[in-house]
Amino acid sequence: MEAIILLLLALISLTCSIIAFATSDQIPIQDFCVADVKYSETVYGYACKDPKLVIADDFYLSGTELAGNTSNPFGSSAKRISLTQLPGLNTLGITIARADFAPWGVNPPHYHPRASEIITVVEGTIEAGFITSNPENRLLKKILVKGDVFVNPRGLVHYQRNVGDGNAAFIAALASQNPGVVMVGNAVFGSDPTISSDLLAKAFHVDENVIHKLQEAN
Structure with missing residues (x-):
């Protein structure tokens, strides 16, 4: 039983570590990595300059x-x-x-x-x-x-x-x-394709015509 508890604690710790790792930028493993902009940008930035x-x-x-x-x-x-x-x-x-x-x-x-x-x-x-x-x-x-x-x-x-x-x-x-960056108004009223105006009217408790005007503005 004790071994199972220890295993569960280890799994929880590992899961938390993975979540923390996945939700933050990578930690550099060198002093710096000056961008070499001759190459395309990747998910974690540019390749390192010499x-x-x-x-x-x-x-x-x-x-x-x-x-x-x-x-x-x-x-x-x-x-x-x-x-x-x-x-x-x-x-x-x-x-x-x-x-x-x-x-x-x-x-x-x-x-x-x-x-x-x-x-x-x-x-x-x-x-x-x-x-x-x-x-x-x-x-x-x-x-x-x-x-x-x-x-x-x-x-x-x-x-x-x-x-x-x-x-x-x-x-x-x-x-x-x-x-x-997510601009709230632009995301909600300017999405492509647009969110259904009847859904937004119900969500914001306003007339559907108001939604149409907001969508046109975005």
Whole structure:
């Protein structure tokens, strides 16, 4: 009986280890793996550049102080820094990005399926918040100013908006080389093919014509 219990505990431990391994980026087995962009990107990033050819500039990037173009309906811009721009990021399990906001611009509700995110405000005043999972669906939000930091847990819907009359911006770091992003409104109302409008009308307790308008907008 004791042997069976030990075996079950071992299987549980192994299962947890496999789940943890499968739901996070791979752990590097070398100091670095600077992206060799001559080859195609794979699931776990680019092939490694010869370490003897690696230089400091492979880990360096300037220009993050430059604002993005916010001339769009949302009044916001998000620029992810790619491996072609900063090849030293390859296999390190992190991504960085800059988000800019025109006055009262918004970054609509979205989530990152593969990464938690930490944002640091570098300009303006930003409202940032995320929603906990069912059944509570609590909105946790803060008003942030320059120098403030806010964390969005992995997989939870979150948003940001500029609540000031001037421009605003933050720098984000995400805990995955490929965090992914799902824009909630676009995913639900702009899928291809579209989700049946009668289903969405029932789900959101609105008239079907409202759904049609939302689908057209997306």
